[in-house]
Amino acid sequence: MTPARLDATFAALADPTRRAILARLVSGERSVLELAEPFAMSQPAISKHLKVLERAGLVSRGRDAQRRPCRLEARPLAEATRWLEKYRELWERRFRHLDVLLEEMKTKTTARERTKTRRK
């Protein structure tokens, strides 16, 4: 796993059509023709997206010369997910502490306001 590949994975995932293609491949192999069906897009346009996904290692193509079925490759996505997960864990912990701090600040602010009101 190289950072360059992680970049390629995130770049490939940045496009809604490509995400939709991946989502369809979750349930199993599909030919380009089958993949193109639900999209208002020509087969060459879909093929272009598939090439990006292939380069990112997210999709592989079968050897069957006629059909060349597309298959989802789990590993790069798992790596991208893991990277995000790690980041998320750190920030989730920070934000839990921030929740506590904000509660404390709110209590203090309310107490200060009460004192002010009493002084008036």
Add this chain to the structure above:
Amino acid sequence: MNPAGTFKVTAQGEREIVMARTFDAPRALVFEAFTRPELVKRWLLGPPGWSMPVCEIDLRVGGRYRYVWRKDKDGTLMGMGGIYREIDAPSRIVSTEEFDEAWYPGEAVGTLELVERGGKTTVTQTVVYESRAARDGVLKSDMERGVAASYDRLAEVLASQPAR
């Protein structure tokens, strides 16, 4: 404790990471918690087992900030800092983010946005990384092990990236 709830992290484009979280507090308080060193120190923690001995903030355009975390077990330091490019209190801050070489090199630009609605504040942080170098350090430690994910998990990832 946290009725405000869900925290979202998404990768956007090649180098952007977007985080959004809602806090059950007015914006002015959240802004303070993000910009006053004695408050920042209370929550901007490192990984478990790390403390934050240095937190300096010079909150003005062109001013610097500097954060240092310390692994208490062996004294390893991890520092970062940057320069404020835009400050629009209490709703927006744009700053550069640069980690010391020990973690990852390269500068990133972060935008912090605070929006208040009904006494709750939604904080959105967008960080644009200097691509490869920035992700390198993180990858080195964890990616080599390799992970196999189930297709369920994949579907979840895809679902969390809604088409726009």
